[in-house]
Each structure stands twice: as C-alpha cells, then as structure tokens.
Amino acid sequence: MARIVQKFGGTSVGDIERIRNAALRVKREVDAGNEVAVIVSAMANVTNQLVEYVHEFGALYDQKEYDAVVSSGEQVTSGLMALALQELGIPARSWLSWQIPIHTDDAHGKARIEIIETAEAKKSLATGEVMVVAGFQGIGPDNRVTTLGRGGSDTSAVALAAALEAERCDIFTDVDGVYTCDPRIIAKARKLDKVTYEEMLEMASLGSKVLQPRSVEMAMKYGVRVQVRSTFDEANGTLIVDEDEVLEKEVISGIAYSRDEAKITLVRVADKPGVAADIFGPLSEANINVDMIVQNVSEDGAATDLTFTVTKGDLARAVAVLEERRDDLGYARLVPDPDVVKISIIGVGMRSHAGVAQQMFSALAKEGINIQVISTSEIKVSVLVAEKHTEKALSALHTAYGLDVS
Ligand code: ADP
Ligand code: ASP
Ligand code: MG
Numbered sequence: 247m248a249r250i251v252q253k254f255g256g257t258s259v260g261d262i263e264r265i266r267n268a269a270l271r272v273k274r275e276v277d278a279g280n281e282v283a284v285i286v287s288a289m290a291n292v293t294n295q296l297v298e299y300v301h302e303f304g305a306l307y308d309q310k311e312y313d314a315v316v317s318s319g320e321q322v323t324s325g326l327m328a329l330a331l332q333e334l335g336i337p338a339r340s341w342l343s344w345q346i347p348i349h350t351d352d353a354h355g356k357a358r359i360e361i362i363e364t365a366e367a368k369k370s371l372a373t374g375e376v377m378v379v380a381g382f383q384g385i386g387p388d389n390r391v392t393t394l395g396r397g398g399s400d401t402s403a404v405a406l407a408a409a410l411e412a413e414r415c416d417i418f419t420d421v422d423g424v425y426t427c428d429p430r431i432i433a434k435a436r437k438l439d440k441v442t443y444e445e446m447l448e449m450a451s452l453g454s455k456v457l458q459p460r461s462v463e464m465a466m467k468y469g470v471r472v473q474v475r476s477t478f479d480e481a482n483g484t485l486i487v488d489e490d491e492v493l494e495k496e497v498i499s500g501i502a503y504s505r506d507e508a509k510i511t512l513v514r515v516a517d518k519p520g521v522a523a524d525i526f527g528p529l530s531e532a533n534i535n536v537d538m539i540v541q542n543v544s545e546d547g548a549a550t551d552l553t554f555t556v557t558k559g560d561l562a563r564a565v566a567v568l569e570e571r572r573d574d575l576g577y578a579r580l581v582p583d584p585d586v587v588k589i590s591i592i593g594v595g596m597r598s599h600a601g602v603a604q605q606m607f608s609a610l611a612k613e614g615i616n617i618q619v620i621s622t623s624e625i626k627v628s629v630l631v632a633e634k635h636t637e638k639a640l641s642a643l644h645t646a647y648g649l650d651v652s
Contacts, residue, residue: 248413250275253285253403257420258477259323260290269330276336281371285381285403286327288319309354313393320380327378338376343383350384350392357384357392362409400461408468415472422476423484424456426649427501432640434650442489445499445592448626452590453504497595498647507588508561511553514578517544532567534560538621558584587636590628603627609646615639
C-alpha cells in the first residue's frame with residue numbers, strides 16, 4: 247500500500263462528465279489499495295472569469311478580497327469531485343485549505359506555502375477516505391484565505407505530496423507529458439520520457455506553463471517524484487528526475503517562450519558610476535522585477551542606451567516610476583515596447599558543449615529575426631525578439647537542435 251497524490255487541472259475537471267472521468271482515475275488507485283489525496287483546480291476558465299470580476303473594481307483592488315473571490319473556483323470542484331467519488335462507492339470528503347490547514351505567508355495573490363499540518367489529513371487517509379483538496383489556496387497568518395499565484399494548484403499538489411511523504415505525485419493535465427516545446431504551437435514537439443528537476447525548473451520559469459515554477463522548486467527540494475500525464479489517455483507521462491537518472495543527455499531538452507515580457511529602452515543615459523543603481527533601485531522599491539538587461543557601450547564616453555525587460559503587467563508602473571525621476575536620471579528618451587517575446591533554449595548538456603548559443607543565433611539570423619537582448623545562465627540561453635516572430639523562431643530552433651519528431 248502506498249500514499250499517492252493526484253492533481254487534476256482545469257480542463258480535466260471542466261464539466262461534470264470530466265469530473266466523473268477523473269474520479270475513475272482516482273478509483274483505480276483506491277482499488278489498488280492506496281491512500282489517495284486528490285488536488286483539484288477550478289473548472290477550466292472559471293479562475294479567469296473570477297479575476298475579470300475583480301478587475302471590474304479597478305487596478306487598485308484589495309488583495310485579500312481578490313483572494314476571497316478567485317480561490318472560490320477550487321471550492322466548487324473539490325465538492326463536486328467528492329460527490330463523483332461517492333457516486334462510485336468511494337468514501338470521499340472535500341477539504342479547503344483552512345481545514346487541513348495549509349499555512350502560507352501573507353503575500354496575497356502570490357502567497358508561498360510555509361507549512362502544512364498533516365495530523366488530520368493522515369488520520370483521514372488512514373480511514374480509507376479519499377481527501378479531495380481545493381488547490382491554489384492557503385490560509386495566511388491572519389486566518390484569511392490566500393492564493394498561490396496562477397497555476398498554483400501544481401504547487402498545492404507537490405507541497406501536499408512532500409508533507410504527506412507520498413510515493414508519487416501525478417499531475418493530470420490536457421497534454422500527455424512535458425514536451426520539447428509547447429505542443430500547441432510546435433506540432434513537431436516531442437514528448438520527453440524524463441526531464442531533470444533543474445531543466446524543468448528553467449522551462450517552467452521561462453514560460454512553459456505546464457507546471458508552476460514553484461511546484462518544481464519544491465519537488466526538487468523535497469525529492470518528490472512528479473509525473474506529468476494526461477487525464478484523457480493511458481499513455482505514460484513525463485517523469486521529473488535527478489540528473490543521474492537521465493542516461494542519454496540531450497544538449498537541448500526544451501525550448502520555452504514567454505509573451506509576458508515588455509522592453510524599456512532609456513536613450514542616452516549618463517555613462518558614469520551609480521546610474522544603474524539610480525534606475526533599478528526605485529524599480530525594485532516599487533516591487534517591479536527586472537529580468538534581462540543590456541547596456542550598450544557608449545561611443546563618446548558620456549552617454550549610453552540602457553535596455554531592460556519587465557513583465558507586461560508592470561510596464562505602465564515602471565514607465566511611471568522612471569518618468570517621475572526623469573530630471574535626476576537625465577535620459578533623452580524613454581521607449582517602451584510591449585511587443586516582444588522571450589525565447590529560451592534549456593538543457594543540462596549545455597554545460598559540456600561549446601557553440602550552443604552560436605547555433606541559436608545563426609538559426610535566428612537565417613530566418614531574418616533580429617535579436618534585441620540576450621541573457622544566459624549555466625543551462626539556458628534566452629533572447630528577446632519581436633513578438634510577431636514567436637512561431638517562426640520556435641520552429642526554427644526546434645529544427646536546428648534536432649528536436650522535431652521524425
Ligand atoms: P492545467 O489546467 O491542467 O494545469 P495548464 O494549461 O496549466 O493545464 O498546462 C498545460 C498546458 O501547458 C498545455 O495545454 C500546453 O499548451 C502548455 N505547455 C507549455 N509548454 C509546454 C511543454 N513544454 N510541454 C507540455 N505542455 C506545455
Ligand atoms: N485555478 C487556478 C488558475 O487558473 C490554479 C490552477 O489552475 O492551478 O490559475
Ligand atoms: Mg496549470
């Protein structure tokens with residue numbers, strides 16, 4: 247007998263029929279004699295709708311009430327899933343985050359799980375009852391409901407699997423695993439049987455939204471065995487594993503993209519010590535994360551151009567912060583550009599291979615795609631290009647690195 251965590255995403259619980267279908271997947275584990283905790287997302291699109299309702303109240307809404315509203319989708323599906331299981335003759339009970347409880351910090355809208363109390367959960371599982379847990383939500387220090395950021399049910403599932411020392415955490419979704427690139431954009435994308443925690447963390451952080459980055463971080467930290475698989479067929483999914491479990495290492499395992507980037511160029515900033523600190527200090531104080539940065543060499547030693555990226559959602563605020571300080575910073579012009587995409591190649595094999603980045607640059611050059619900003623780390627290279635080139639760039643890179651299915 248083992249303890250298993252199964253998570254079902256929005257499409258997998260998109261209507262009553264699908265909830266019944268997902269319940270059959272749970273039944274199989276129960277019939278095999280396992281203790282099962284199920285995490286559910288809200289029904290497909292429900293969270294988007296709830297977010298839109300909140301946005302009706304303007305941009306400066308109360309974050310605690312945002313969480314009260316957007317966490318509600320998961321309450322509905324947890325109850326419905328418990329009913330679907332009961333219909334199959336399986337004892338099941340829904341659990342909201344405060345009932346377990348799942349404690350988080352107070353960062354409403356993007357809270358982090360701090361500790362999960364497991365005494366009640368373990369007692370319940372030991373009776374043979376299936377726990378159906380509302381994903382995405384937690385309970386903050388002041389006992390108010392919090393949410394974990396979009397896609398956060400993945401993190402609820404992995405965190406619960408870690409806390410319960412579960413043998414497996416299966417993430418059921420609408421694709422049958424992690425692919426070399428988003429299969430909805432690249433038809434020739436290939437399913438990976440295994441991917442390392444590190445690569446998956448980069449892919450997720452760089453835009454592959456099949457898993458929330460925080461869930462991968464947590465799986466890596468606690469050694470949770472995560473498998474991404476389809477709710478709709480029986481195919482084996484993708485296992486996320488330690489690096490030594492991957493025998494044949496590809497140089498590039500995946501290509502990710504993020505449209506959630508916006509570029510800001512400050513034209514003719516003074517080229518002298520302290521300027522970067524003067525620009526990025528106020529942005530960081532305003533809680534705006536800066537991602538890629540490039541500073542051009544100044545021709546006359548007096549002024550230079552500085553380009554960097556922020557998320558699309560932060561663009562307006564970043565522009566406001568910089569314009570407010572225009573006199574102190576003394577730049578000639580500020581040019582915002584939301585029409586950009588960040589494309590990244592990821593692979594642990596990069597550590598031991600030279601020329602990987604060069605291959606990326608020439609594949610893009612061959613397509614006539616101009617690279618605006620570059621950033622690298624040990625296992626990834628990212629470039630910023632015009633958003634209209636997204637599909638063409640992904641497809642060219644996928645072919646260039648030999649990732650296309652034959
Ligand atoms: P769920 O609602 O089940 O959590 P998500 O929409 O959050 O599902 O995540 C699944 C989606 O992630 C897929 O439909 C796919 O379009 C997208 N995706 C992006 N990159 C990848 C990738 N490399 N491999 C698989 N899916 C990916
Ligand atoms: N329902 C939430 C969202 O849409 C959480 C999740 O699906 O993981 O972001
Ligand atoms: Mg998701």
